[in-house]
Amino acid sequence: MQAIYKRILLKLSGEVLAGPDGKGIDFTTVNKVCAAVKECSELGVEIGLVVGGGNFWRGRSSGEMDRTRADHMGMLATTMNALALADSLEQMGVDVRVQTAITMQQVAEPYIRNRAVRHLEKGRVVIFGCGTGNPFFSTDTAAALRAAEINAEIIFKATNVDGVYDKDPNKFADAVKYETLTHTEILQKGLAVMDATAASLCRDNHISILVFNLSDPENIVRAVKGESVGTVVRE
Numbered sequence: 001m002q003a004i005y006k007r008i009l010l011k012l013s014g015e016v017l018a019g020p021d022g023k024g025i026d027f028t029t030v031n032k033v034c035a036a037v038k039e040c041s042e043l044g045v046e047i048g049l050v051v052g053g054g055n056f057w058r059g060r061s062s063g064e065m066d067r068t069r070a071d072h073m074g075m076l077a078t079t080m081n082a083l084a085l086a087d088s089l090e091q092m093g094v095d096v097r098v099q100t101a102i103t104m105q106q107v108a109e110p111y112i113r114n115r116a117v118r119h120l121e122k123g124r125v126v127i128f129g130c131g132t133g134n135p136f137f138s139t140d141t142a143a144a145l146r147a148a149e150i151n152a153e154i155i156f157k158a159t160n161v162d163g164v165y166d167k168d169p170n171k172f173a174d175a176v177k178y179e180t181l182t183h184t185e186i187l188q189k190g191l192a193v194m195d196a197t198a199a200s201l202c203r204d205n206h207i208s209i210l211v212f213n214l215s216d217p218e219n220i221v222r223a224v225k226g227e228s229v230g231t232v233v234r235e
Helices: 014-021 027-042 067-091 113-121 139-149 183-189 196-204 218-224
Strands: 007-012 046-051 096-100 125-129 154-159 208-213 230-233
Touching: 007 014, 007 027, 007 139, 014 027, 014 067, 027 046, 027 067, 027 218, 046 067, 046 113, 046 139, 067 096, 067 125, 096 113, 113 125, 113 139, 139 154, 139 196, 154 218, 183 196, 208 218
Parallel strands: 007 046, 007 154, 046 125, 096 125, 154 208
Antiparallel strands: 208 230
8 A cells, every 4th residue: 555645744752752751862762663664765765754752851841940941951852862763763773864953063953944845856754843942832733833833744643542532532532533623623632632722733734644653663554554543534
């Protein structure tokens, strides 16, 4: 089966990379995720990747710390994850570039939209670090922004649940899973897909979202091939 998408934006949470320990980087998990990314790349899919930093630091749970500084620390955490993913992909023979929204030229390229698109056209995986480069914006918003900028067809939001539910399936046995949703429904119902800023940005730019479970990284490949693996959000 061939890929049905030409260019995607894959959003990974930092917690996904932590594996069973829940913090830091579990390279067994990282390698499994990267093996799936490699498989998608070999199918001819152009892949941009935004990664969070919650396995190291969460700005919003930093207590009394200044929010701007706490968010800057979170951006640095995303860069550590981006470099770990890049290293794993390179060891698998995948051509990859890391671009960061905050300039740190000794370790990564600065984010330049045209350069990122050119990398994608050449078949390189591009990993975007530091979120949007601004405090008060989540990495979900960064994923929506980068998806719009690089003209991605869809955002793959890989999470720890197998789709979007009307309430937390880990707490409520009668939670109902949605097969399809609209961005407007996400906003109106306050569903925990992504924050309102990210959802609005996707709606305004007609970017679809696929929410699925990354406990089996092969779900990324299945999703690229068009198999039903989660909840699709589209207007």
